[in-house]
Structure formats: C-alpha cells, structure tokens
Amino acid sequence: MSAAVTVFDVGGTHIRQAWWLPGGELRARTSRPSPSFRRFPRADVAELRAMMVKDLCDAVPKTPGAVAGVSFGAALDHRSGLVYASAPLWGEHSKPYDLRAALTARRRDVDWHIVNDVTAALLHAAAHPGRGAHRKILLATVSSGIACRVIDRRRGLIPVDSSGLQGEIGHLPAHAELAGRPLEATCDCGKPGHLAAYSSGPGIARAAGVLKEREPSRWSHSRLGALTAGGLGFEEALRGALDERDALAGELLDAVTAPVADVLRTALCLDPEIDEAILTGGVVHGLGDHYRRALLTSLARQGLYLTSEHTPDWWERRITVTAPGEADGLVGAGIATRAGVTVAGVSASSGAAA
Template identity: 25%
Template sequence: MSTLVLDLGGTWIRSALYHDDYSLSKVNKYKLSWTKDNLNSNQKLEIIFSYLKKISQQYNEEDSINKISISAGMCINHLNGNVHYSAPLFGDERVNFNFKETLINKVFNKPLIVINDVSALCYGLDALGLRRNYSQFAVLTISSGIALRRYDVINKKIFFDPVFGIQGEIGHIPILNPFFKYDNKPICACGGESHFAAYSSGKGLDNIFDNYLIKDKLFFDTPLGHAYSQKKISVLALKDILLSSPDQVDDLLNIIVYPIAQAIAMLFSFCPEVECLFICGGLIEALNIFLIKKIFDLLPKIAYVYDRIFFAERIIFIEKDISLGLIGAGYFASITN
C-alpha cells in the first residue's frame, strides 16, 4: 500500500506516492494558473480543489493508495484542521475554515491527513535520519514568510499549543531593531508594526525597498539602486551588490539579519533542550554565504554568554528540498492513526 502525498504551495502543487521505505515514486508537479490579486479566498479554494481532484485522478487502483497526506504552507490548527492564514495562497487575507474537513467533503474519499509544510519538513528530516541522533531539534524557514517548528524525535511529534493548536508563528513577534534608523517602523503583511517578518522575510525586504529605500531621491544613484532598476526584484538586487560591493549594503544586511540572530539566540536561551537548529528558505538560499556570515557575526554580540563556536556546533543550513516535505507528509501519515 502507498500514500498519495501532495505539497501545496502558492505557485506549484507537487505530488508523489510515498512508500514505507521512505522512498517516493511517480513524482509530479503542477503550476497553479491564477491571478491571485483578482480572487478572494473562496475562489482560490475552488481552483485548488479542482487541481487536487484532477491530480488525485491521475493515480489509479494499481497504485494501491490507502491514505492521502497534504503538506501546505498554512497556519494550521493541529487540533482541528482550521486554517487561520496562508501568505502563499491567500496573501494578506485572514481566513478561518476547516481545510481538512472541506477537502474530505469536496475532493477526497480516502483517509486524509493535513500538515503544515514546515512541520512536514521536520518529519522528513527525521525519516531520512538527517537529525544526527538528536532527541530534539528545530527548523526555521525564512522565505516569503517566516516560521519555526520544534520537533521531538523520540515521541515523533511537533510541539504545539494545547488550546489553539498552533506553534511557531515567530514571524509575528515584534522586534526592536537597532539597525533600522527610519522614524516610521515597518508594517508587517499582517498589519503589525516591527514584526520579525517585516525586516527579514522576502515580503519584508520588498516593503523596505518600496516604502523606505526607493523614496530616497538619491537611491537610484547608488549601486543598489542601479541593480534594482535592472533586476526589479529586491532580493536579486541585493544579491547583485553583495557579490560585487558588499560594503555598500552592509547596513541593509544588518537590518535583515539582526532579527534572525535575535530569534536564534532566544530559541537556545528559552529552549536549551533543542540540540540543533536547521535553517532554510528562499532568502537563505538567495543571499547564502553573506547572510550566514552575518548571522554568525551578530549572534555572539546578542547572546553574550554563548560564543560563535556554540552556535556553529548547533546550526545547520540546508536547502529546502521539496522531496523532504513530501517524504515528511508521508512519514507523518504512516505514524498517525
């Protein structure tokens, strides 16, 4: 028997068959064709449902599917399946509906599991033995949004709030960022002021460019301004200057990295039982060694007691391999009743 696993993102839906030896077969991906800005959450859901139905129909009886497991970039209540927010799918729109129950009623007629994509990544790391015999680790993702999950290897579970069923919405913690010198503090996509994600996520970086840097009349006379004129994408413009003249954008890099370093220091201070932190995501991959070096430069200055060696031994930067999430979704389904 096999499990049909799906990874639901804002641009792509990926599918595969998961097997008990942690392998995948019949791996496919499908691009969501929609204009998000012109659709509300209900309209987007109907499109998603139609895609999921078509994808599931491409697997047949010979595949011996006994269960379906979906990994999704959503803030999901682990207790009841309610979705509160999903930047990749619904943008800034707040939602509140039972994703699992709706899928069962409208799309699938087999046992269904729904899991957050970062949680699935934790299970994938565990299934493939990438946890290096830790009893507890955490995963921090920094991309268009920011999320954190803490994972208990021994009991095979994500830690979450026993009442609200959520964990790791760390992107919405307010941060006092000493490197941000503007009078008006940045507004997060959720509407909050000075949130972690307002400084360090892909959307946050776009906002800093649009509402602060570009409003300076001299911006387009700078190397970063020239790069932005050509690239049109903030993270690519920043990467371009980091590769050629890193000193020119050191102030901006400090703004981005300080909240990341502070969150890491807080994690190891509040949760000393966490033996390792895996960090991944689009922003990490785009800015790579420049971001990583700056993180290790700032961490000892923030944490004081812990030195650079302490963090170097506990932090692992990884590429977010989509297969990890699919494997994690399948593994989670295999150990869930």
C-alpha cells in the same frame, strides 16, 4: 502502506507535487503557481480556497485506496487540520477553514493527511541519520512567510498548544532598523511590526524599497541598485550584489536578518536542549551562505550571556542553513501520512526512522 502517496507542498508562491514512495523516494516532481491573493487580486478568499481545493483534488489520481499528504503553508490545528490563517495565500483573512472537510467533500475516495509546511520540513530534516543523537531540533522557514517548529526526538513529538499550534514566530512583534532609523512595515496578516513584515521574502523587498528611498545616492551607486535598474529580479539582484560584496546589499541583509537572530537567540536561551537550529525556505536557499553569515554576525554581536564568552563556537555548531531538498515538505508530507497525528502533537516516531 505499500502504494505510492500523492504529496503536495502548498506555499504562497507555488504548489509542488510528487509521488512519495514508502522508502522515502520522490518521483514525478512538478510545480505550478498557487492561487494566492497576489496572483488573483480580484478574487475573494472563498474563491481562492475553492481554487485551491479543486487544484489539489483534481491532481490526485482516481485509484483504489488513494492517499494524499499535504504540506500546507498556513497556521493550522495539527489535531484536526482546521486552517486558522495563511497570510501568504489569503492575506489578512483569518476566519477558520476546515480544509480536510473541503477536500474530503470533493474527493471522498482519498485519505487526506494535512500538516503545516514547516512541520513537514522538520519531519524530513529530523529523519536524517546524522541528527539521531539530537535531543531537540528547531527548524525555521524563511520564505513568503516565516514560522518554526521544534521536535522533541526523545518523545517523538512536535508538541502543540491548546489550539493545535506551535512556533508561529512570523507574527511575533519585532524591531528592525535600516539606514540608522527604525523600519516600519505591515505584515501580510494586516498587523504592523511583525517579524514577517521585515524578514520574509516580501518583507525584504519592502525593506529594499525603503532603503532606496532613504539613501537614493548610495542606492544608485551600489551594485544592488545597478542590477535592479538593469532589469534583474530583486531576489537574483540581491544574491548577485552579495556575491560581489556590495556594501549596501550587505547592510540590507544585516537589517532583515537581525530580527530572525533575535528570535533564535531567545529560543536557544530558553531551551538549551535544542541541539540544532535549521534554517530553510526560499529566502534561505536563494541567499545560501550569505544568509548564515549574516545571522552568525548578528548572534556574535549580541550573543548569549556568558555562554558566548565561555563557548565561542556555540552558535557556529548550532546554526545550519539547508540546501534545497534537505528539509523538503514533500518528503515530510509523505512521512506524515505514515506518522499520523496525536492529541499531544504531531507524532514523528515513524518519520524519525525514515
């Protein structure tokens, strides 16, 4: 492959786009809002999907041999590109959708390659030279949705199950407590008590609303309450309050990261070959070191049986929080156009050498 590839990273909030060059460089980055159910609340899912397909197809230049790589924020079959569901984009709707067929029908001149956005981010992160000796790497994204992937670098594969899936942790049952009481919330997929209901970007905002209702006096006297009352957006207000060491903001962050820590603890307990667990996504990037510290605090509070006792820095050496651009779905979408897809899973042998 010698020509530049048009790459997309489609999330519940934004569609990012760029040119990916064979050497891994990105050029001409752009970003625009995604056609999601939150942005167009009166549109049905068929209309939202049609808007998405039109947007992507119109954005690929009409050149001979055009190739497009799509990092897509949805649970999908990595063997075929069939999309099962995307709560951040389409809410509760879960009727399978052949995205590749829809894109090809509109632009038959384009060679379309589709992977899940977490898979794409992992392909980029795993390509870093400093991770060349790792056996396995887990990457979890915490954004408008939550999911993770694990790559086995020795086999060069991201294994998938019989449905072409892996790591849809955002829809695992979870438990969270806030202000001394259980937190109850419904996921964007329509089911109650999922991890994403508490710990995704929208989930954290919902939890903040519950905290404000349960502790009105503490909220009004906190920096988080003052910043939001002053008109600052919630994400920025939370980061600002944490920067100022606001106790209420810290309590909120501890509550919503604890369920994520539970999943990581279980994953690393069951598979000790995971040499690094990488956290990425809009929530992680927005909160930075605050997010990592909250995770490590929870993991230290209730660690791995005996391992935490015999190796006190075990978590510290394995938990990484990325900065923007270090696990980029745009780069991963480009790598995927070269790596391709196998029936056993996403082949990452080409990407690992990038």
